[in-house]
Amino acid sequence: MRRAGLSLASNAMTSADKFTIIEGCSVSKARTGLLQLSHYVIETPMFMPVGTKGCMKGVLPEQLEELDVQIILGNTYHLGLKPGPELLRKAGGLHKFMNWKRGMLTDSGGFQMVSLLKLTEITEEGVQFESPYSSSNPSTASKGRKKWKSSTGTEKAPGSPRADGEAVVPSKDLMMLTPEKSMEIQNAIGADIMMQLDDVVSSTTTGPRVEEAMDRSIRWLKRCGKAHSRADEQFLFPIVQGGLNMTLRERSVSGILEDEYTGYAIGGLSGGEAKNDFWKVVDASTTLLPKSKPRYVMGVGYAEDLVVCCALGADMFDCVFPTRTARFGCALVDAGQLNLRLKQYASDHTPIDPTCKCLTCQRYTRSYLHHIVTDIPTAARLMSIHNIAYQMNLMRRIRNSLRVNRFPEFVTQFMQNRYGDKEIPSWITDALTSVGIVLTRDTQAVSSDSIDSQSDRKKRSADGEETGEQ
Numbered sequence: 303m304r305r306a307g308l309s310l311a312s313n314a315m316t317s318a319d320k321f322t323i324i325e326g327c328s329v330s331k332a333r334t335g336l337l338q339l340s341h342y343v344i345e346t347p348m349f350m351p352v353g354t355k356g357c358m359k360g361v362l363p364e365q366l367e368e369l370d371v372q373i374i375l376g377n378t379y380h381l382g383l384k385p386g387p388e389l390l391r392k393a394g395g396l397h398k399f400m401n402w403k404r405g406m407l408t409d410s411g412g413f414q415m416v417s418l419l420k421l422t423e424i425t426e427e428g429v430q431f432e433s434p435y436s437s438s439n440p441s442t443a444s445k446g447r448k449k450w451k452s453s454t455g456t457e458k459a460p461g462s463p464r465a466d467g468e469a470v471v472p473s474k475d476l477m478m479l480t481p482e483k484s485m486e487i488q489n490a491i492g493a494d495i496m497m498q499l500d501d502v503v504s505s506t507t508t509g510p511r512v513e514e515a516m517d518r519s520i521r522w523l524k525r526c527g528k529a530h531s532r533a534d535e536q537f538l539f540p541i542v543q544g545g546l547n548m549t550l551r552e553r554s555v556s557g558i559l560e561d562e563y564t565g566y567a568i569g570g571l572s573g574g575e576a577k578n579d580f581w582k583v584v585d586a587s588t589t590l591l592p593k594s595k596p597r598y599v600m601g602v603g604y605a606e607d608l609v610v611c612c613a614l615g616a617d618m619f620d621c622v623f624p625t626r627t628a629r630f631g632c633a634l635v636d637a638g639q640l641n642l643r644l645k646q647y648a649s650d651h652t653p654i655d656p657t658c659k660c661l662t663c664q665r666y667t668r669s670y671l672h673h674i675v676t677d678i679p680t681a682a683r684l685m686s687i688h689n690i691a692y693q694m695n696l697m698r699r700i701r702n703s704l705r706v707n708r709f710p711e712f713v714t715q716f717m718q719n720r721y722g723d724k725e726i727p728s729w730i731t732d733a734l735t736s737v738g739i740v741l742t743r744d745t746q747a748v749s750s751d752s753i754d755s756q757s758d759r760k761k762r763s764a765d766g767e768e769t770g771e772q
């Protein structure tokens with residue numbers, strides 16, 4: 303499929319203009335644009351499926367391309383442990399290792415440590431945690447202890463500091479992730495976008511700890527910048543922190559904006575906070591961040607959250623939810639989720655979504671998927687394909703509606719499809735109203751098909767004008 307963005311010459315842009323806004327909504331803060339990465343030009347707004355360990359469970363990289371996935375997310379914590387930075391460097395980076403030619407983003411590794419591991423201690427130096435391959439853990443001891451070696455590959459005596467301040471394995475069973483170590487691993491992985499190591503606190507935490515974490519995250523950002531060795535190929539994204547406190551969010555943004563970056567992330571959300579707090583922090587953060595740069599809201603994947611966050615001016619999203627819920631037999635559709643384990647689907651001979659062009663919907667029925675849902679590998683694979691296709695289609699519909707300035711109509715129709723006769727949650731109506739989209743039942747229904755065909759016509763004519771082709 304031809305995309306207008308691919309005609310941009312890769313060497314014609316400075317780092318300041320890697321992001322081009324193609325069209326902005328005339329009502330809300332939503333916009334659609336192109337972000338030029340080292341490996342690929344991605345269209346925004348964009349959802350990034352999570353391939354934790356360098357693969358998307360059950361879905362091949364070639365299939366992800368067919369589904370129009372333009373950028374994937376890899377987890378630094380897992381990849382740093384296995385296969386590890388040394389092997390990834392030898393393999394020429396994760397792109398080559400897994401044969402993925404499009405965009406890639408890696409997280410810093412910090413979030414997984416805080417959420418998955420025992421004995422996490424956060425100091426100014428970094429995040430210290432118990433090795434998951436601890437010799438004191440009988441279930442993993444036999445596999446041998448894994449550790450993150452320093453860049454020279456030499457083992458250090460327990461607890462010995464390095465002259466450059468990089469942490470080393472401090473004892474047999476403790477490991478330390480510092481901003482420098484996170485950059486070293488992410489430089490070895492070679493993703494187009496790398497996230498700074500931040501001091502993560504739960505979104506429901508209150509009190510002085512939130513401020514401490516926010517300030518420390520800014521200091522760690524500076525250390526990440528210094529340690530980053532491939533700045534011309536990999537973009538470092540800072541993360542706005544500050545919990546649910548708007549003053550702290552403001553201070554976080556001004557600390558981050560002391561230097562210029564290609565894009566910015568909004569972190570510390572989607573951790574169980576009230577939806578009313580969630581949208582207000584997203585809204586405040588996108589208003590504070592530069593308009594000319596992409597904004598990435600971390601950990602967002604529910605369809606209604608994606609639509610609302612786009613209206614609030616966010617451009618990039620990631621979440622494990624679509625593929626995780628697929629493995630539990632749940633298929634995503636505009637009206638919500640279909641739990642194909644339920645008996646009601648046993649004799650339903652329609653596809654998950656008759657309008658979906660994915661392999662699963664083209665070839666298999668709800669009845670068949672219900673029948674095989676307990677055969678985990680096959681069912682998870684087919685369900686993951688559909689759920690990734692659903693996320694990609696949703697983002698495409700959002701982009702297309704923006705291209706023809708019909709985003710408010712799309713949002714109205716989407717929310718009507720999603721909630722039907724039920725009341726639309728007040729946080730959604732409040733968030734949308736705050737940016738000028740007022741949902742009313744009487745709004746003229748506009749099918750997304752008609753928005754798509756308008757957008758296709760506009761895109762074709764734009765492509766023709768740009769390249770001289772018809």
Ligand SMILES: [Zn+2]
Nearest residue numbers: 658660663688
């Ligand atoms: Zn499908």
